[in-house]
């Protein structure tokens with residue numbers, strides 16, 4: 106039985122909320138664990154799962170959340186150095202990122218791109234690309250051609266689209282997650 110873990114970083118709680126909604130959208134699947142803040146876990150905790158759904162906001166100037174971006178607690182910035190020697194081959198990973206396309210259109214969801222690069226380097230199978238249609242921005246480090254490297258949520262400007270985006274993305278990735 107495939108086991109799926111959901112982990113997130115956050116500053117003001119939006120990414121935690123989206124992680125919970127993703128968990129709910131996956132339904133009653135016994136194999137899906139409740140979302141946990143990345144500052145409460147280790148690499149070994151992530152490796153206990155076959156598949157992972159990982160979320161991050163973009164803070165600072167296109168950066169991962171953490172003490173340097175004025176978060177009150179450590180977050181992804183403090184976690185990613187631990188990935189240097191990690192081996193996630195055989196694991197499947199889907200990412201989601203939160204950002205603000207109006208306020209930060211030059212660095213929209215950049216941290217999603219950084220998280221993608223970090224985990225792709227560990228040998229994981231990365232899934233869950235998402236079309237960039239319907240977002241308005243000038244630059245994003247999270248693009249792979251015409252698509253983002255994960256689900257993009259903008260609670261600042263397009264919150265009314267969030268639940269439909271989550272539903273569609275979940276139905277797209279469920280088979281690859283083994284659910």
Ligand SMILES: Cc1cc2nc3c(=O)[nH]c(=O)nc-3n(C[C@H](O)[C@H](O)[C@H](O)COP(=O)(O)O)c2cc1C
Nearest residue numbers: 116117118119120162163165167204205209213214
């Ligand atoms: C100080 C600050 C810097 C931000 N920088 C960016 C950015 O560079 N790119 C972006 O897309 N969004 C940026 N945002 C928007 C956040 O990513 C967005 O509000 C997100 O929903 C916050 O998620 P959280 O509540 O989980 O921390 C920034 C927000 C703040 C407050």
